Every structure is written in structure tokens, then in C-alpha cells.
Amino acid sequence: MNQELPHDADVVVIGTGAFGLSVTAHLARLGVRRVVALDRFKIASQTSPRAAGLFKLVQADELRTRLARLAVDTVRNFDVEFGVPVPFVHSGSLMLARTDRHSRLIEEEVGAAQRWGVEVELISAQEASRLAPYLEPEEIRQAAYVPGDIYIEEPASLLEAYYTAAVRLGATVVGDVPVIGIQVQNGAIRAVETPLGQIRTETVVDAAGAWVRQVSQLAGVDIAVLPMRHQLAITHPIPGIEATYPITRVFDAAVYVRPCRNGLMWGGFESDPLPLDPANREHDFCIELVPLEFRVLERCAELVRRVIPSLLDAAVQEHRGGLFTMTPDGRFIAGPVPKVRGLWVLSGCNGSGFSFSPALGRLLAEWIVGGAPSIDLGPLAPGRFVGAIDPGVLVERAIFQYTHYYEPLES
Ligand SMILES: Cc1cc2nc3c(=O)[nH]c(=O)nc-3n(C[C@H](O)[C@H](O)[C@H](O)COP(=O)(O)OP(=O)(O)OC[C@H]3O[C@@H](n4cnc5c(N)ncnc54)[C@H](O)[C@@H]3O)c2cc1C
CATH class of the missing domain: 3.50.50.60 (FAD/NAD(P)-binding domain)
Incomplete structure (x- = not known):
């Protein structure tokens, strides 16, 4: 100092x-x-x-939809506006469901997002698996494709x-x-x-x-x-994974996956999350000290094993986590x-x-x-x-x- x-x-x-x-x-x-x-x-x-590093154009309400669009546009134009490039991958994304309830949810979200001006369409399970070859189509009941979604690799x-x-x-x-x-x-x-x-x-x-x-x-x-803990993992390279394959969100499992460093990154939302307020920790608490638990991610991989089988066997190169700031x-x-x-x-x-x-x-x-x-x-x-x-x-x-x-x- x-x-x-x-x-x-x-x-x-x-x-x-x-x-x-x-x-x-x-x-x-x-x-x-x-x-x-x-x-x-x-x-x-x-x-x-x-x-x-995931961006998502389909959002729960019109305000967040407008904000999400502005966010993607700001990243795309950052070089023009600020003279500094931001590397991003224009991958698009998939929303998947394997239950009736979650299929309806996706249909509703797609309908609302279209009314709010987002380009998104319902597609077949086979088409989803063609776009993202790391997906097995058999169990997919509903799929939707958002071509405009992006991610930032690092x-x-x-x-x-x-x-x-x-x-x-x-x-x-x-x-x-x-x-x-x-x-x-x-x-x-x-x-x-x-x-x-x-x-x-x-x-x-x-x-x-x-x-x-x-x-x-x-x-x-x-x-x-x-504050609430959230974690993700990145696998070592998996043969055949391309950076431009779409991000996938499996709604019924609350799990997301995207290409990363020639392998896959995945994370998920456990049903018993860990609130962790730095106010109750030692004074020098920092995010590096957030306790990580790999079994949470193993459970997520297990939940989607039939649709994304490669996650279960892949060796992991990075496991990281931090704190969301949740509001009521x-x-x-x-x-x-x-x-x-x-x-x-x-x-x-x-x-x-x-x-x-x-x-x-x-x-x-x-x-x-x-x-x-x-x-x-x-x-x-x-x-x-x-x-x-x-x-x-x-x-x-x-x-x-x-x-x-x-x-x-x-x-
Ligand atoms: C594993 C994981 C995956 C995620 N994936 C995504 C994703 O794909 N897409 C997405 O949109 N979001 C994602 N998020 C959420 C996203 O990371 C957070 O919403 C975002 O980083 C919050 O940024 P922030 O600036 O609020 O927090 P931070 O990055 O934590 O910055 C806050 C800063 O404030 C500083 N600070 C605190 N107190 C003081 C003080 N008294 N004086 C000075 N400085 C202080 C801290 O040191 C810290 O650097 C993810 C989060 C995690 C953990």
C-alpha cells in the first residue's frame, strides 16, 4: 500500500x-x-x-431481456466504443427439458422471449444434438435454440x-x-x-x-x-469438442454446460445451497477461502449423465467457486x-x-x-x-x- x-x-x-x-x-x-x-x-x-462467462438473452421478464440485449451489444461493440477488444465466442445456446413440466416452462419462456424481440425457436432433440454433438438426444423432450447467445472463454x-x-x-x-x-x-x-x-x-x-x-x-x-456459494468445473480436453458448439442449459437438472479450453465446463444449482456471509468470517476472508465441494458438481454431472455422458468420465483440470449476491x-x-x-x-x-x-x-x-x-x-x-x-x-x-x-x- x-x-x-x-x-x-x-x-x-x-x-x-x-x-x-x-x-x-x-x-x-x-x-x-x-x-x-x-x-x-x-x-x-x-x-x-x-x-x-455465460450470457443469456432469454430472461424472465421484459426489463431483464432488454438489459441482456444491451449487455451483449455492449460486449460486441466494446472495441468500437472503448478501443479495447473483448474476446467472446458467438456460440448460441440450447435450452433442454426432459420432463413435461420443464417442457412447458421452456415453451412459455420461448413465447415470452419472442414477444420481447429475442430470436429463439423450438427445435427437435435431433437438431439440438446436431448443433451440440456432445448431447445424446434420446431423453430430450423439449429443446429451444437461441442463436444470439455468447460466452467469454476466460x-x-x-x-x-x-x-x-x-x-x-x-x-x-x-x-x-x-x-x-x-x-x-x-x-x-x-x-x-x-x-x-x-x-x-x-x-x-x-x-x-x-x-x-x-x-x-x-x-x-x-x-x-x-451471499451464496456457487461452483463450476472444467474438464481436460475432450476429443471433438469445438469452441463454437452451443452452451446448453438442462432445465430439469438446473445444470449448464459449455465448451471450454477444448473440453467442457459445467456447473449447477444444488437444492441445498450454502449461504456464506463474509461478515460472519474472519476479517481477511476472501473468495479463495470459499470452501469448495466437488460432490455437488458430481451430483450435477450424474443428473445429466444420459444427455451429456462425456462429463462423467472426463478428468477435471479446474474446480472453482465464488459467491453470488442473492436478493429476496x-x-x-x-x-x-x-x-x-x-x-x-x-x-x-x-x-x-x-x-x-x-x-x-x-x-x-x-x-x-x-x-x-x-x-x-x-x-x-x-x-x-x-x-x-x-x-x-x-x-x-x-x-x-x-x-x-x-x-x-x-x-
Ligand atoms: C462459479 C460461478 C459461475 C458464475 N457464472 C456466471 C455466468 O456464467 N454469467 C454471469 O452473468 N454471472 C455468473 N456468475 C456470477 C458473477 O460472477 C457475479 O454476479 C459477478 O462476478 C459479481 O460481480 P461483483 O462485482 O458484484 O463482485 P466481485 O467480483 O466479488 O467484486 C466485488 C469487489 O468488491 C471488493 N470489496 C469488498 N469490500 C470492499 C471494501 N470495503 N473496500 C474496497 N473493495 C471492497 C472485493 O474485494 C471484490 O473485488 C458466476 C459466479 C460464480 C461463483
């Missing part, structure tokens, strides 16, 4: 994960001169680089692109400097405190991932977020916090923060700079929970949302 921090900033962003770096780059691009992003650990080192590459863009545009991004205090006077942000001193500012974005609640509490605000209603938290002027939150990823970060970072920056985002983010307002949620109810609803990732219903 031998770096000098600026004494003043127009905006201080707390956290340099996908959310924090995206909003930093977009603020700088909109002309905010003094943006400072701080991280308590190395820059972009916590949950975001551990993501699967998630760190998007974070590097945000970082490079932000710094080139004049932002200051500093790792290993925790924010330890937020000064509020007469209901408005005045400064953030760090071990290296204070930065005076009137605008703070809390994008602290699994620590988001602790950070907002420094300003006397409680945000209803519960499964929606992001993005916007200004009521009662503390100048405090903004970007969190509540519910498992999709990596892929929505290009859109949400952009819209939050527009909102901070111009007074309104170009897509109304009202339904994601932090104020919908502040002070209103009982801890037991938060745990129950957050677990519900995690276990219904592919069946997003109101709890």
Missing part, C-alpha cells in the same frame, strides 16, 4: 469486480474526470474472474478490458486499499475513509460484491443481500439509496452479474451523470428492501431464488 490516493474524487467506486469496473469505465467514458475505484484485494480478483478478459478502458480514459483504479468508513453529513455522502487517508467525494457506488451489505452499513444503510426477489439492486444522498448500489447479482455488468454499469453511469438511465431501472431500486426485510425471511427467499434459477417465480 505505498500508492498515494487522490484527496478528492467526483465518484468513488467501491469494488473492482465486474460491476465496479464496468461502472468505472462507463463513468470515465461519459466524461467524469475524477473517478476512483478501490478494492480491498487485488484488482478484479474475487468472484468475477471465477464466473462461467472471464478475466472482460475485467481486463474494463480496467484498460477505464484507466485509458483517466480513471484511477487501485487494489489492496479497503474502504473502512463512509462519512455522511446531513443525509449526504461527504467522504470515504481508507487506511491511506480520506477521499472527499459526494458520490459513492457500493459495488462490493459479497461485502456489499457491510460497505453500505458504513453509511448506515442496510441492503437485503445474502431474484432481481438486481441498482440505483441510488434512499435517505443517503450520493450513495448508489450495484449488486444483487443472483448469479448473473458478470453478463449483465456491461449493461448495468453503463446505465448506472448514465444515471449518475445525466440524472436518468436510458432504460428505466426503477424495478431494481435499492429502496425496495431497505429496512424492510427480516433476516430469516432473507435467508429463506434467497435460497428459494438460488434453487429456482431456471424456474424464476416470485416466492
Whole structure:
């Protein structure tokens, strides 16, 4: 920590994960001169680089559909807008079901997504297996194909692109400097405190991932977020796997698979997930210390063994995990916090923060700079929970949302 921090900033962003770096780059691009992003650990080192890198155009409601489209467009045009390329794979994706209930769910999602302008079609099991030859068609009852979906092979590459863009545009991004205090006077942000001193500012974005609640509490605000573990595995190369084969989501098993490093990556949503709040851990807790359990992934592979047999036998080269920030209603938290002027939150990823970060970072920056985002983010307002949620109810609803990732219903 031998770096000098600026004494003043127009905006201080707390956290340099996908959310924090995206909003930093977009603020700088909109002309905010003094943006400072701080991280308590190395820059972009916590949950975001551990993501699967999947983007998904078919979403549960129209707002998220618009955001998902904006996110994909922002990645595709990043080079044009920021002069920094983001490598992505235009793979398309498949939704699969092996039960009647999940077949109906896919049909409903396809119908709604088409009404909201997404290109998606129901296809036969044979066609699904032709598009993704790692699939066995026999058990598939319903399949749908989304040609526009993409993935980012190594998630760190998007974070590097945000970082490079932000710094080139004049932002200051500093790792290993925790924010330890937020000064509020007469209901408005005045400064953030760090071990290296204070930065005076009137605008703070809390994008602290699994620590988001602790950070907002420094300003006397409680945000209803519960961190929850999620894991994935990557196999060694499997002969015949091509990077452009589609991503597959098996709805009834809540398992996803995509090509990765000439093999396959898979992850899934267990029915008994592990909430893990850094607030209850030792002070130096970091994402590397999230306990991983391979048997969760073995169970996922077992659930899909007849449709993706190659997962069961393949040797694994990487097993990684991190923390989702779950909210009671499964929606992001993005916007200004009521009662503390100048405090903004970007969190509540519910498992999709990596892929929505290009859109949400952009819209939050527009909102901070111009007074309104170009897509109304009202339904994601932090104020919908502040002070209103009982801890037991938060745990129950957050677990519900995690276990219904592919069946997003109101709890
Ligand atoms: C295994 C796995 C697979 C996933 N797959 C996908 C996927 O395919 N698609 C998708 O969209 N999403 C996916 N996700 C979710 C995605 O990774 C998250 O939504 C996203 O990374 C959240 O970004 P973040 O910026 O909120 O958090 P983080 O990346 O954790 O960043 C928060 C940062 O805040 C910093 N911080 C905390 N407290 C302070 C403080 N006091 N002062 C300064 N800094 C602080 C932290 O050190 C950290 O670097 C996956 C997640 C996991 C774990």
C-alpha cells in the first residue's frame, strides 16, 4: 500500500469486480474526470474472474431481456466504443427439458422471449444434438435454440478490458486499499475513509460484491443481500469438442454446460445451497477461502449423465467457486439509496452479474451523470428492501431464488 490516493474524487467506486469496473469505465467514458475505484484485494480478483462467462438473452421478464440485449451489444461493440477488444465466442445456446413440466416452462419462456424481440425457436432433440454433438438426444423432450447467445472463454478478459478502458480514459483504479468508513453529513455522502487517508467525494457506488451489505452499513444503510456459494468445473480436453458448439442449459437438472479450453465446463444449482456471509468470517476472508465441494458438481454431472455422458468420465483440470449476491426477489439492486444522498448500489447479482455488468454499469453511469438511465431501472431500486426485510425471511427467499434459477417465480 505505498500508492498515494487522490484527496478528492467526483465518484468513488467501491469494488473492482465486474460491476465496479464496468461502472468505472462507463463513468470515465461519459466524461467524469475524477473517478476512483478501490478494492480491498487485488484488482478484479474475487468472484468475477471465477464466473462461467455465460450470457443469456432469454430472461424472465421484459426489463431483464432488454438489459441482456444491451449487455451483449455492449460486449460486441466494446472495441468500437472503448478501443479495447473483448474476446467472446458467438456460440448460441440450447435450452433442454426432459420432463413435461420443464417442457412447458421452456415453451412459455420461448413465447415470452419472442414477444420481447429475442430470436429463439423450438427445435427437435435431433437438431439440438446436431448443433451440440456432445448431447445424446434420446431423453430430450423439449429443446429451444437461441442463436444470439455468447460466452467469454476466460472471464478475466472482460475485467481486463474494463480496467484498460477505464484507466485509458483517466480513471484511477487501485487494489489492496479497503474502504473502512463512509462519512455522511446531513443525509449526504461527504467522504470515504481508507487506511491511506480520506477521499472527499459526494458520490459513492457500493459495488462490493459479497461485502456489499457491510460497505453500505458504513453509511448506515442496510441492503437485503445474502451471499451464496456457487461452483463450476472444467474438464481436460475432450476429443471433438469445438469452441463454437452451443452452451446448453438442462432445465430439469438446473445444470449448464459449455465448451471450454477444448473440453467442457459445467456447473449447477444444488437444492441445498450454502449461504456464506463474509461478515460472519474472519476479517481477511476472501473468495479463495470459499470452501469448495466437488460432490455437488458430481451430483450435477450424474443428473445429466444420459444427455451429456462425456462429463462423467472426463478428468477435471479446474474446480472453482465464488459467491453470488442473492436478493429476496431474484432481481438486481441498482440505483441510488434512499435517505443517503450520493450513495448508489450495484449488486444483487443472483448469479448473473458478470453478463449483465456491461449493461448495468453503463446505465448506472448514465444515471449518475445525466440524472436518468436510458432504460428505466426503477424495478431494481435499492429502496425496495431497505429496512424492510427480516433476516430469516432473507435467508429463506434467497435460497428459494438460488434453487429456482431456471424456474424464476416470485416466492
Ligand atoms: C462459479 C460461478 C459461475 C458464475 N457464472 C456466471 C455466468 O456464467 N454469467 C454471469 O452473468 N454471472 C455468473 N456468475 C456470477 C458473477 O460472477 C457475479 O454476479 C459477478 O462476478 C459479481 O460481480 P461483483 O462485482 O458484484 O463482485 P466481485 O467480483 O466479488 O467484486 C466485488 C469487489 O468488491 C471488493 N470489496 C469488498 N469490500 C470492499 C471494501 N470495503 N473496500 C474496497 N473493495 C471492497 C472485493 O474485494 C471484490 O473485488 C458466476 C459466479 C460464480 C461463483
